[in-house]
Amino acid sequence: MTAQAGARVEDLLRQLAPQVLGTLVRRYGRFDLAEDAVQEALLAAALQWPEQGVPENPRGWLITVASRRLTDELRSDQARRRREETAAAQLPIDELLAPGPADELPQQEDDTLALLFLCAHPALTPASQLALTLRAVGGLTTAEIARAFLVPEATIAQRISRAKQSIKESGIPFSLPPDPERAERLRVVLHVLYLIFNEGYTATSGPDLQRSELTAEAIRLTREVRRLLPEDGEVAGLLALMLLTDARRPARARADGSLVPLAEQDRRLWKRPCIDEGVALVTEALTDKPLGPYQLQAAIAAVHGEAAPAEDTDWPQIVALYELLERVSPNPMVTLNHAVAVAMVQGPEAALERLSTLDDDARVATHHRLDAVRAHLLEMAGDRAAARAGYLAAARSTTSLPERRYLEGRAALLRDDEP
């Protein structure tokens, strides 16, 4: 088996995974059992196809193999039930026969969407939503997900099985949510994709390299959602935000894993095609779609992306976008970033004044980002002692090693510079 054949098969399987699962769930119900059966079929294909070649109808092959596993499972489930309860068979016998690929129902585009809605159901915990989305829609194995999240495989297996149990118990249907709740539910789906992206993006080099695969997977899934919902501005906005953020990845950390702030990044390393695609997406969305927070965040990232040297950054434009973002989606993290942009236009004093409103906000009052931003502004204003104290306070409260190293570094520079 060549590595190339293996990779091609893997791409194909990930693409087919939600389609096959959708078909099985529509045919048999029982999302929990169908999901297991599809995983087994994917595993069998991953072992066989690179050696023996991809079958002529790969989707039909997977559906047939998964259906056989599922009907075996249903049969033994049924036999068990019969033994235990001596209850009458609950499934008509023809449903227990594995159909051949010829019986295949026409592919429904909505299946992948319905699966995403199911996996990001608000009844599930966020950790379960992420794990289930990656497995059921992304076609990743439990082991791959566990490696990406740096937890034992058994833990991911527990999260997935609990999520499936909740879906079964609460009778969550496999269908698109009805109109009144669909917009809100789509927001949750997009948030899950955003969290998957972020989990991968924030990983620095070194031992966590595998986590960065999550970024590619999140972009792939968001592209799929965009293909299915081309009219939704926020889907386009999220995809643009991911592309524009991911474009900076080669410049955001040094080989030793230390972080490079946006202003100091070597912008020649940024991935230009990602920026171009992101800019085009967000420009189109902002022109004729209702405004939303992902579009605005993408627009801000696009302004940064278009500034070849950092000095060319159009800060007044960024301030204007943050003002809109604060109106559309007010939250203290937006206020913090807004303040940094204000400092670049009006100077650090005006920005420090804005921050004072956050001291009483329980959501950020003790957050290291507030201390870090304030220290940065104080440094700009020339108050080195207060800036140093702020960086050190931020370094104490962050739980990220690269951030702590960065903040301690800034504090040390201020000490060394003192006369």
Place this chain on the structure above:
Amino acid sequence: MKYVAMVYANPGAFEALSETDRNAMMSEADEYLKTFTDSGELLGGGYALADASTGKTVRVRNGVPAVTDGPYAESKEQLAGFYLLDTESLERATEIVTNDPAARFWAVEVRPVMDEAGTEM
């Protein structure tokens, strides 16, 4: 976010409990570990540590290792066991730990584990 929960107790604290408390503690501890392992929040089980006096302390100075017995801190609270949690928040982690029977008799310290990931500023 990952957290380490560390159980602190005086040496001999377990023996000092009544038999009823000891038995309750044992069965509750097993149940506690199982409940939160099943919820996907407690990672890899719990580790009870032998008395500190059975361990060694290693120091390398100028390339020369010095290995000493102990520590023997007879009366001081020492690390008696630990486990790893992976939860949405510190609030959730402390909520879980309130169910740990060790927290009822002694004290359990919950500390965030530093993450290798980070956001550039």
